[in-house]
Amino acid sequence: MNLFDYISSDLPSQQKTQLYQEKSVCLCLFRVIFDQVEQQLIYRIIFMDQNFTIQDIQEMLHIKPKAIPGMNPSPEEMKEAKKQHEDLSEKFIKKLQKFELAVEIETQGMSTPGLGRNPRTPSLQQNVSRQSDIMGGNTPILSQMTSGIYETEKDIQNKRQYKLKPEFQFELTNLIEKKSSSKIQEEEKQQVEKWENQARYIEFDVRISQYQLTVNGFQYILMDTPSQVQNILLNYIQTAQQSGRDVYYKLREKRENILQILSDFKEIGLIGTSSKGSQNLPPLGMSIGRKQKFFITSLLQSFLQSQTGQNLKIVEQSTSLVDQQKQQILDKFIIVETNFKVFAYTSSDLYRQLLKQFIRVECFFPNLVVGTLTRKSLQKAYQRGISSQQILHFLETHTHITARMNKMAQQQSNMSAQTYEYSQSRQATTQGTEDAKNMPIADLFGLSSSRSARLQAANKDSYNYIPPNVRQQIELWEKELKSLSSKPGLLIEFDSKDRYNSFIEYAKQKKILIYKILEKEFQQKKEYLVIVDVQNEKEAYEFTFM
Amino acid sequence: MNDLLNLIIDFNMEFMEKHLNFSKFIQDVSMFLGCYQLQSSLNNFRIYISFPHDSYLLFPIHELGDERLIKKFAFADLKHVLLDRLVKLLGGENNIIMQNFNNPAGTVKRQCSLSTAMMKSICFTKQWIEQVSIKQVEQFSARIMVIKFQSEDPSQYSSLVNAIFAAQKLKITIDSLTISIDPMESQNHSSNNHLNGNGQQIQNHNQQQHSQYQQNTQISTQSQMNTSQHEHPMQAQHQPARQQIQLEASLLQQAANLTSGAAINLKTHRIESDLFPTLLEVFSSNRATRDKLKIPLIEMVDYQSMNSTCICCNKNINLGYSCSYCLSLYCPEQSTNRDFCQICNKKLKKVWSY
Numbered sequence: 068m069n070l071f072d073y074i075s076s077d078l079p080s081q082q083k084t085q086l087y088q089e090k091s092v093c094l095c096l097f098r099v100i101f102d103q104v105e106q107q108l109i110y111r112i113i114f115m116d117q118n119f120t121i122q123d124i125q126e127m128l129h130i131k132p133k134a135i136p137g138m139n140p141s142p143e144e145m146k147e148a149k150k151q152h153e154d155l156s157e158k159f160i161k162k163l164q165k166f167e168l169a170v171e172i173e174t175q176g177m178s179t180p181g182l183g184r185n186p187r188t189p190s191l192q193q194n195v196s197r198q199s200d201i202m203g204g205n206t207p208i209l210s211q212m213t214s215g216i217y218e219t220e221k222d223i224q225n226k227r228q229y230k231l232k233p234e235f236q237f238e239l240t241n242l243i244e245k246k247s248s249s250k251i252q253e254e255e256k257q258q259v260e261k262w263e264n265q266a267r268y269i270e271f272d273v274r275i276s277q278y279q280l281t282v283n284g285f286q287y288i289l290m291d292t293p294s295q296v297q298n299i300l301l302n303y304i305q306t307a308q309q310s311g312r313d314v315y316y317k318l319r320e321k322r323e324n325i326l327q328i329l330s331d332f333k334e335i336g337l338i339g340t341s342s343k344g345s346q347n348l349p350p351l352g353m354s355i356g357r358k359q360k361f362f363i364t365s366l367l368q369s370f371l372q373s374q375t376g377q378n379l380k381i382v383e384q385s386t387s388l389v390d391q392q393k394q395q396i397l398d399k400f401i402i403v404e405t406n407f408k409v410f411a412y413t414s415s416d417l418y419r420q421l422l423k424q425f426i427r428v429e430c431f432f433p434n435l436v437v438g439t440l441t442r443k444s445l446q447k448a449y450q451r452g453i454s455s456q457q458i459l460h461f462l463e464t465h466t467h468i469t470a471r472m473n474k475m476a477q478q479q480s481n482m483s484a485q486t487y488e489y490s491q492s493r494q495a496t497t498q499g500t501e502d503a504k505n506m507p508i509a510d511l512f513g514l515s516s517s518r519s520a521r522l523q524a525a526n527k528d529s530y531n532y533i534p535p536n537v538r539q540q541i542e543l544w545e546k547e548l549k550s551l552s553s554k555p556g557l558l559i560e561f562d563s564k565d566r567y568n569s570f571i572e573y574a575k576q577k578k579i580l581i582y583k584i585l586e587k588e589f590q591q592k593k594e595y596l597v598i599v600d601v602q603n604e605k606e607a608y609e610f611t612f613m
Numbered sequence: 614m615n616d617l618l619n620l621i622i623d624f625n626m627e628f629m630e631k632h633l634n635f636s637k638f639i640q641d642v643s644m645f646l647g648c649y650q651l652q653s654s655l656n657n658f659r660i661y662i663s664f665p666h667d668s669y670l671l672f673p674i675h676e677l678g679d680e681r682l683i684k685k686f687a688f689a690d691l692k693h694v695l696l697d698r699l700v701k702l703l704g705g706e707n708n709i710i711m712q713n714f715n716n717p718a719g720t721v722k723r724q725c726s727l728s729t730a731m732m733k734s735i736c737f738t739k740q741w742i743e744q745v746s747i748k749q750v751e752q753f754s755a756r757i758m759v760i761k762f763q764s765e766d767p768s769q770y771s772s773l774v775n776a777i778f779a780a781q782k783l784k785i786t787i788d789s790l791t792i793s794i795d796p797m798e799s800q801n802h803s804s805n806n807h808l809n810g811n812g813q814q815i816q817n818h819n820q821q822q823h824s825q826y827q828q829n830t831q832i833s834t835q836s837q838m839n840t841s842q843h844e845h846p847m848q849a850q851h852q853p854a855r856q857q858i859q860l861e862a863s864l865l866q867q868a869a870n871l872t873s874g875a876a877i878n879l880k881t882h883r884i885e886s887d888l889f890p891t892l893l894e895v896f897s898s899n900r901a902t903r904d905k906l907k908i909p910l911i912e913m914v915d916y917q918s919m920n921s922t923c924i925c926c927n928k929n930i931n932l933g934y935s936c937s938y939c940l941s942l943y944c945p946e947q948s949t950n951r952d953f954c955q956i957c958n959k960k961l962k963k964v965w966s967y
Contacts, residue, residue, distance in 0.1 A: 098653055103902040106652050110893055129907040155905075243647045 075165055083167055087234040090242060096166060097239060104128070105159050113236055113243075118172055118228040124156040160229065169229040401465045403440075405534040411436040412467065424448050425458050440537065445544050455545040459538060466532040474532050556582055557599045557607055567595035573610050579603040614752045615745045616899060618649060618658040619734035621668070621759045623727060628762040632794050636696065637885045642760075643691040645892040652897075659737065660695070661730040662702075668730035671698055728772035731757060735779050742783060754899050756874070758788040759865060770864065770922035771941070771956075777868040786900050788874040789865035790891065794882055873900055875908065924955055936961060 074086060074096070086092050101109060111127055112119055130152040140148070163169035268287050287298060400412040409426055411418065414434045422428065425448035426438035448458065531538065561567035574581055580600035587594045599607050622642070629635055642660075650656050660671040672695060738755045745753045757780060780787055869876035875895055881887045895908050923930050923944040930944045939957040954961055 094651065097651060103652065103898065104905050107898050107902060107906055110648060110897065114890070114893070127907055128905060130905060239651075242651055243644050 080167065084232075084234055087168075087232060087238065090238050093235055093238040094242060096168070096235075100162060100166065104155070105162070108159060109231075109239070112231055113239055118230045120228055121156050121160055124159055125152060128152055128155055130155070163229065163231075168232050168235050170232065172228045172230050399465055399468050399471070401462055402467045402470050403462055403533050403537055405536060407440040407537055407540070409436075409438045409440060409462075411438075411465075418465075421461070424451070425453060440541065442544050445541060446548055449545050449548050455541045459533060459541060462533055463531065470532055555601045557601055557604050559597045559599060559607060559611065561595040561597070564593075564595060567597070570597065570610055574599070574603075577603070577606045579606050614653075614655065614754055616653065616656045617738060617741055617753070617755045618646075618656070619661065619738060619755075619757045620646070620658060621661045621663055621727065621730045621734065621757065623759070623761040624662050624664055625762040632884065633762075634885055638888065639695050639699075640692050641885075641889040641892065643695060644889055645897065646691060648893055648897050657741075659734065661734055662699070663727050663730040665726065668726055668733060669702060670733070671695060671702075674698075726769065727759065727761070728769045728776055731759075731773065731776040731780070735776060735783065735785065738785055739783055754901070755783070755785045756788060756899065757785055758896055759790070761789065761791045761865070762793070770927070771924060773864055773868075777864070777871060780868070781871050785872065786874040787865070787868040787872045788896055789869055789876045790896065791863070791865065791876075791878045792884060792888070793878070793880050794884075875903065925951075934961075 074083060074092075078086075097106065097109070108124060108127055130148045160169065164171075287295060400418070402410040402412075404410075409422070411422055412435055413419065419431070419436055422436055422438060425440070425445055426436075427441045427444040428436060428438040430437045445455075445458070449455070559570070561570065571581075571584075573579075574597075580603055582598040582600065583596075585594075585596040585598075587596060620642070629638075646658055646660075649658060659673065661668050662671045672691070734757050738757070742753055742755060745751050777787065863876075866876040868874070877891065877895060879887060879891055898906060898908075922928065922942065923933060924941045925943060928944060930942065933945055934943045935941065936943070936954040936957065936959065938959045939954060941954060941956045943951060951961055953959065
């Protein structure tokens with residue numbers, strides 16, 4: 068059931084009146100139920116200070132008969148236009164009555180003052196009369212079809228007076244004039260000040276007799292919304308404890324305290340309540356009672372959402388499947404091309420920063436990041452500790468749905484080609500040995516030169532959406548960095564071979580790690596070099612200075 | 614349907630100082646925009662303000678976080694935002710706007726550069742149309758609404774005409790509201806003014822002017838345009854002079870006529886009470902909706918009474934010579950010594966001589 072069905076159902080008028088006291092409900096009704104012409108009619112009615120009739124509505128409308136330009140409309144065309152005219156105005160009144168936005172007023176047979184007598188907007192009166200003057204003294208064409216002396220039933224119906232519901236009129240006028248009751252504004256302001264003072268975000272400066280922002284307050288402003296909500300909750304718990312309310316202990320014990328805490332949460336909008344008896348939407352003006360059920364509001368949901376926008380399990384039930392699917396689609400935004408170009412269709416700052424870590428970004432657009440996977444950018448990432456597997460996994464999991472679909476389509480075509488090849492090959496074998504002479508030589512030796520075999524190999528990476536050359540290159544660049552590793556070592560030179568041999572035996576005994584043994588000829592003299600691990604430096608020094 | 618309204622306000626400081634309560638004016642404008650925005654969540658608007666030397670976008674400015682304000686516009690107050698921005702625009706030490714205004718020398722231009730504002734709005738609208746109609750494949754309706762406080766500047770004639778034709782091509786409706794103070798109001802008070810319960814009054818057209826208007830012009834709907842026949846300059850010279858001030862076919866009226874918009878000349882001595890009702894009744898609806906509503910002052914433009922502007926001397930002329938290539942107009946006095954067209958550099962050769 069949506070809002071409009073709910074309002075047009077058998078709700079008591081008091082509830083409807085309460086609903087129409089909400090700006091958002093009035094705005095919703097105004098935008099959705101009424102079309103553009105009817106919205107203009109409502110604007111004219113709102114600023115009238117008095118009741119209106121169907122006749123007044125008809126005078127505001129002007130339906131032209133569908134005639135060929137330059138020719139006078141025929142009586143039938145005029146009749147049709149008049150009928151449209153009346154239908155529009157009646158439809159408008161019926162709509163107002165259906166949603167109880169207009170109430171019929173009993174006039175007790177008195178003649179009713181209409182729009183033409185004393186409108187609140189003088190221009191309307193003047194301009195309507197001028198319109199008739201412009202027509203050269205002739206009243207608009209449609210009014211020529213009006214009836215004669217005796218009033219028909221329709222004429223009587225047209226003269227019934229209606230009045231817009233005051234709450235609806237008031238809220239719409241306030242929306243236009245942007246007025247809100249000063250009292251509410253003041254109360255809200257006082258509440259916010261009280262809370263901010265309690266949380267030490269503002270403090271009252273006696274010298275200037277004004278509230279000033281504190282360091283905590285400034286930090287609070289810099290936070291994002293979930294962190295701010297978390298801050299509010301923490302502040303609440305702290306202040307609750309300070310006021311003597313042991314939140315955790317009481318939660319286990321007394322139900323009244325739970326209700327108190329839940330009512331506090333309700334005040335800050337984290338949870339809502341629904342009365343047990345009502346089957347419809349929760350009524351306005353909620354109050355805590357014993358038979359109240361609580362539900363999580365969207366504010367708490369957003370607080371519980373993680374950074375990447377994935378909902379935790381607690382609120383999974385409350386989010387719709389459509390939202391989850393949408394979220395999943397939003398997470399898939401990367402296209403990697405075979406020329407190492409990366410296109411990321413995202414406006415999320417988080418993903419943009421992530422991509423910057425290993426991509427050379429070429430340009431930022433509102434919903435697109437274009438970059439290239441280069442040796443330099445990837446090796447920078449590797450030096451920071453990011454591995455190629457992590458990068459590849461990130462790119463794969465966030466591959467765009469279009470790329471995935473294309474890959475799947477390609478896979479299917481490969482499969483169909485494969486089956487065709489298989490059937491072809493079966494036919495070939497049944498034909499006999501003559502055809503064996505026509506087989507490629509590579510196949511005879513078991514090497515896969517046939518198309519089917521190649522397709523099989525291609526299908527092996529069917530779940531890799533990144534082009535194989537890009538994948539291989541990323542891994543190669545990582546290996547390139549790792550191809551050379553250096554460690555500190557100690558170089559010992561020996562002049563004589565005896566000394567050298569004795570050190571080798573000493574090293575074997577003391578289990579000294581030797582990296583390299585070199586025998587060099589330098590200026591017709593042999594040199595014996597040993598490179599030893601730094602960890603065994605002490606033992607090496609002991610030998611040399613022995 | 615996606616709707617875009619570009620509101621261009623002619624910031625005529627002289628007029629505003631003398632006749633206008635500026636705060637009330639901004640309030641009326643923001644209320645009108647509130648009415649416009651209330652109609653649908655797909656309605657968008659932009660406000661340009663036009664000064665003598667240049668025009669500026671007043672709202673929305675994305676760098677200032679106006680997107681949030683737009684989203685919650687139904688509950689937010691636009692008046693103070695606009696006033697604050699205007700104060701910042703007009704404040705500051707090296708402010709070109711105030712220098713121009715305070716300069717007593719007559720060399721500085723007093724008329725606002727409407728054409729720049731129109732061009733800017735048309736450029737944005739084109740981009741918006743492409744986004745809506747091509748990328749989103751949705752219907753759209755775009756409007757430019759001009760609020761002026763005085764007659765037009767002849768020096769901007771050619772640039773305005775270019776803007777108008779560009780708007781016509783892009784199917785952008787041009788509406789105009791020209792506000793002027795009526796000095797004849799006190800004389801006509803007894804015969805023509807209608808009073809309502811609040812004692813407010815709006816000036817009506819004079820009965821005599823009405824009958825003369827009916828004799829000289831034809832009235833039809835916005836969509837049925839009858840262009841005047843082409844006349845020989847010699848014949849046009851002898852036409853009776855048309856001196857009806859209210860019915861002077863200004864460029865903006867012609868623009869409204871061409872683009873199926875509404876052009877209203879609001880002559881009143883109480884702008885504060887008359888502006889908002891006029892805005893609400895006439896300009897809050899788009900072209901499609903106006904066909905079904907009884908909107909006043911839908912007039913036919915008498916092209917026979919229109920004046921064109923000479924390109925070289927920027928004077929209004931009733932008779933002149935036109936370049937056969939670019940159709941730019943030259944007054945007879947200047948064209949005798951002219952061999953080449955100022956706009957397209959083509960050789961001019963006189964066709965008629967008298």
